Amino acid sequence: MRLGGAQLLDSREILPGQWLQAYLAPDLVAGARAGQFVHVRTGDYSGLVLRRPFSYNTIDPLAGTLTIHFRTVGRGTAWFTQLRPGDRIDMLGPLGRPFEVDPRSRHLLLVAGGLGIAGVRALADEAIRDGRQVTLLFGAATAREVYPSSLLPDEVEYVVATDDGSVGHHGFVTDLVPEYEAWADQAFACGPLPMLRTLSNLAATRRQRLGVASLGRKRGAGRPLAPGSPQARKKAFLQVSMEQNMGCAVGACLGCVVMTTSGTPQRVCREGPVFAAEEIAWEGGW
Amino acid sequence: MKARRRVVTGSAASVKRRPTVRKIKPAIAPVARRASSSASAGSAATARSAASAAARPEPSLPAAPIDLAVDLGRGLVLGNPILVASGTFGYGIEYGDVVDVQRLGAICCKGTTLRPRIGNPTPRVTETPGGMLNSIGLQNPGVDAVVEKYASTWAGWQVPVIVNVAGESIGDYVEVVRRLDGVPGVAGIELNISCPNVGAGGIQFAIDANAAGAVTAAVRRATDLPLLVKLSPNVADVRPIARAIADGGADALTAVNTLSGIAVAPSRARPLLGNVYGGLSGPAIKPVALRIVYEVTQVVDIPVIAIGGVAELADVLDYLAVGAVAAQVGTAIFADPGLPVRLIGELADECRGRGLDSYRPLIGTALPKRAAPPSARGVEYRP
Structure with a gap:
């Protein structure tokens, strides 16, 4: 800092x-x-x-x-x-803590809703620099609010959904996810809370639905990873960038917390803004 | 009196500051260097002011030592009158990368309760014109965890750490303070009495003179630590409450806590904050805080530490003028983390510019000249 x-x-x-x-x-x-x-x-x-x-x-x-x-x-x-x-x-x-990409991940699925593009945009650059394939699913209300493809790296596959159908898929960006989730090794999302919650629900049932292996530890290796640690997040299929009204941004004021499944609020500015989807208590829980 | 004398030996603590002084020494003019080695009490201030003088294009006067020390009683002597306010500076470590915390007068840490608290639902903060509302809800890991996690770090610091204590009953306060008593690294207690007294129908301690006096007296019996009590501005007349707290045995008062307020969500469908009510802080509340400090300093004879919208030196000088001995910086830290440390240098420069060797002549200059009974004027303008 x-x-x-x-x-x-x-x-x-x-x-x-x-x-x-x-x-x-x-x-x-x-x-x-x-x-x-x-x-x-x-x-x-x-x-x-x-x-x-x-x-x-x-x-x-x-x-x-x-x-x-x-x-x-x-x-x-x-x-x-x-x-x-x-x-x-x-x-x-x-x-804050950055997105953690598992070194073994080849295919990254980025999901952005509206201005959430600002949260995942830099990850597209990073991933392409590291030789990974990137698909960006982008949702907006209308064609007027669609992020210009000219501002994205050429290597990114860019798929758009609009609520009014004025361009691309007619519906929510989350509708597009099932098409790509089998292809993706990891997914990274930023956007409105309902979008993130839907994605989290999809990710939670992914193993059963697709029968895919999760990125786990090597068999028998060491202690289990501490939830919320960068190492644990590196293994998470879905990582989300959370938003919250912020005060100090250094962890002093506790203004910008999100409730987590551990029952302890975590600071978006310090433990976040990136969390593994399974860390977040999506229904609140205060 | 004996405690006061120990204070003088306590100023040996400022001798410990010498490493800091040495680091900055090359920037000090030879005259100032002699002066700083002769007067140990003001040496840190000298170094600071010399450093800030060097940063300016035209160094005006040779840096003379300015006495900025504040005696809050019971041996708690601050190196300077600039503190950081509870809730805005965490436990003192969060801003460590960008602030030299050791130069602060003192750190008031995040409000601490007996048991861990998860705090209020979000949103917890929002900006308002010239200020902000917060409703953190006293999220903290509990007194035992605070002591275990931070006290050993604090013990190694030269800056005193004053632990802010909150509770829902007198018993809570007393128990928290008992667990802090005698812990190395805990330099004092600041009581946040703007909490509902659950045992008495949820009425805040701070709005009732009897309850405020009772909790102060109970804590006073439980500890010999220096005891500060933070006044609430959300009362009709703060003077009887201040008197009750002083009679209860507080060593100093802090004035004031946040003003109660709400904001409405952009959708207009509900209040914005998760807890509906929040505390207003920032420059917007300064006139109110100034009025309360002005009233309180005339009715109590213990030191008053001002807090409310301090954003520049002029604010500190205003508070000193109405009788405060020190000031806490809070909300302004979020925008400008370097502000508290900078204010220390600016205050020393201000004294130097006026030909003073201590900041004490600046205290109380705007108070009524005669020590008259407190005036009732202005009461009718209160909400």
């Missing part, structure tokens, strides 16, 4: 109300991995007292640049759209 300056290089409205911004921030890029996030300070403390968390949308370690992708939902996000190239802002990062 480092506190560093970031200089805006480029700011574009890629979709109505959705912005893509590139920052030069070598301190924040070094060592950052897909699934982690930065906590960014707005310049207006008198009104906006909290930083804003953004996933690393893309990470370029050689150039020292990162991009963030966000929707303007309030005064905070609107403030970021007012920035001009050359402006400097203050970022805290890299924060």
Whole structure:
């Protein structure tokens, strides 16, 4: 975790109300991995007292640049759209635990709902760099909100679903999953809670339905993996990036927790934002 | 009186700070170096102010030692009057990568209860104009786990850690404090009395002078640790409550806790926070906190630590002017983790700029000149 300056290089409205911004921030890029996030300070403390968390949308370690992708939902996000190239802002990062890909996984299924694309986008780059095959299933309300394929690496197979059927599959993105789940070695998802819950239900019954082997330990090797540990997550078929209102983003305020099956709330900013789907208590449980 | 004298030997603790001083020494002008070696009490402050002076383009005056020490009683002497507020700084380790926590006046840790608590349903925090609402619900692993996990780390620190204690009954408070009493690394207790008293119909201790006084007295009997009690702003008149707490044997008061509030979900279908009610903090509450500090410092003769919307040096100076001896930084840490440490240097610079060798002349300058009985003016404007 480092506190560093970031200089805006480029700011574009890629979709109505959705912005893509590139920052030069070598301190924040070094060592950052897909699934982690930065906590960014707005310049207006008198009104906006909290930083804003953004996933690393893309990470370029050689150039020292990162991009963030966000929707303007309030005064905070609107403030970021007012920035001009050359402006400097203050970022805290890299924060949280990244996606963990099992070294044996060849085929990765990425599932994104709407702005959830920002959570898994960097993983596509990482996976292709490591020579894996990537299919990205993307769901949006209408064609107007579909993430432009030109912003994805050429190697990614990109499948779109829209709620109104204006492009691609007519229905939810989760409808597309059964077609790919046998192909996929692991799946990674980010998006609205109902989407993640549906995916989790699919993943939970996957072994029985498909008769596939789960990525387990070598026979007889050591102690069982501690739930929630990076090693255990590495073996999980479905990993989800969770969202929650956030305060400090370093684990101090306990504002951004999710309830887990262990009965103890876990911090999205510290133990997350990436969790194995089976760690999350999807029905709450408070 | 004897305790006070031990305080002087306690300032040998600041001699321990010398390694920090040495690290920064190259930045100090020769004059300042002599001064810092002669006056050990102010040496840390010297190093800080010299470092911040070096960071500025034009170093104004040669750094003189400024006495920033705060005596909160019972031997709890802080190196400077800038604390970090409970709930915003975890257990002191979370911000370790980006903040030099050892330079803080003190750390008030996350609220601690007798048994583990999972806290409230989410969402737990939301931003509001100039502030934020939180309803964490005192999530914590319980006093035994806190002691086991963190106390040995705290014991190795030079910064005092004040454990914030919450409970649902007087018995709870007493038991938690008993388990903290004598634990190395625990420098003091801050009582969060803005909790419902389950045994008395769920009325908060903090809104009833009798209950507030009773819980303070009970805890006082259970420990010799320095005892701070945190006042709630959600009362009609805080003065009788402050007096009751002081009479109960508290060593200092903290003013104030968050203001009760709610927010509505964007769908307008329900309140936003999982627990409906949250506590408002941040710059938005500063005028209210300032008013309460102003009232309390005139009716009690124990030190008052101000808290509420501190975001810059001017806020600290305002609180000192109305009689607080120290200030806690809370919500502002989330946006600017370096703020508390920076304020220490800025306060020393401020004193230097005014030709003072201590920050104490800044305390109480805005209070009424005569020590008159507390005024009733302003009461009619209260909600």
